[in-house]
Amino acid sequence: MRRRVVITGMGVCAPNAIGLDAFTLAMKSGKSGVRFQSELKALEFVCQIAGKPELTDELLARYFTPLQLRGLSATGIMYGVMAGIDAWKDAQLPIAEKDKPDWDSGILFGSGTLGVDKFHEAIHLVDEKKVRRLGSTTVIQTMASGVSAYLGGILGCGNQVTTNSSACTTGTEGVLMGYERIAYGNAERMLVGSCSDSGPYVWAGFDAMRILPRYYNDNPEVASRPMSASASGFVPGSGAGALVLESLQSAMARGARIYAEVLGGAINSGGQRGEGTMTAPNSEAVQRCISQAVQNSGIDNDAIDVINGHLTATAKDALEIRNWSTALKRSGIDFPYINSFKSLFGHCLSAAGSIECVAAVLQFKELQVFGNINCEDLDPEITKIINDERIPQKTISHQPEIIAKASFGFGDVNACAIFKRYKD
């Protein structure tokens, strides 16, 4: 018997806004967070634009002690801690007392590669034979679970504290892993989320793969073009999103505000078989993932009225739409509303799933479906499958009932989560 799980807090550190209120406004109004990055130009990247949260020293000082900030250069930890603490506070949960961990609260905070800038500093010192000058935080800033470790100590969580990593699926997978832990009675609350570092050392590999847009260095805000005929690659992004998942029982007992219910979902892989490869999805696996998510949630295909896709702005967007359509057996005007938030802040890689889950769930509260930007020239391969009205170009009024959110990643991995409007 699975217990019911709800979302009671959210936090976000995104390229187009930091903090939930600013982010809500940015998502409603279609504010872009894609900007020219002089650092990438100096290093002669082909793609010199990216989505990067705009941090200030003043902002960091609100989340970290002066000691924690000494030598802190892991941007993923900065973003993750900010989003995580915000989500915890948003849920009005207390920080554990000095000598008493909260045994019923855990953390599952994912990363792709963490502390790359710290690693860069360390590599230089090591090569100069100055190992002894590394200081004490090289390990904790570069271990994959560094972000969960920082959050675990700040909040005092005494349940499972861990990190998942599954490329661009990480954030959505984390929501489902945290959901299961609560549903099966192993925790009352799980802070789930994910982060992705910023900077040239993270994005270089994608630039080298020639999968980033080349012609928008002077016009960054229109570069990320999911579902458009002119989509020419994804814009690299970074940041973090966080959600507090809680048993319905615990949320009710403390009178918490509930954003939505997590009904369930599915996680799978195409095994890099069939058309699936290290970097390309196996459509059969994607369709199975979506169908299994629907079944696992105990709903019908028709119950979904809004989809937030993975939709990165590559030639694969049309294939993704076809996979949704085949899996849900819905097309044309009967297809749910669909949006891709990557048009606003790029592809935040391991942080994409969590930032997009936060945005997707905000739509319940705002009674809106957030608009897509940069797809005024919809890909005809997409409009052959679904009606163009189902792809809002501006934010529209609509009370979402059930939102499906999927993320896909390198390694041919997939995750699909199903969220439901919570009614008292």
Add this chain to the structure above:
Amino acid sequence: MNKETKYNKLKDIIKVYLPEDVSVDAITQDSNFISELNINSANLVDIILDVEDEFDIMLENADMDKMQTVKDALAIIDAKLESK
């Protein structure tokens, strides 16, 4: 550099690493870094790096092992400065 200046410089270094519930006033010559000032043992490594930078000296692993109290640290700094 007189003793007072050295001591104050060292105190400035140490205070960054104090846990929130230990005040700067708690630092005395006899304070043990770990057992009395409650400084995280991992941070001793950082204190040593800061001392090296501030006094332009280099400490050996054996010096680190000997550095239990504030007084120990001052003695090591004096010895290193003299042998420069």
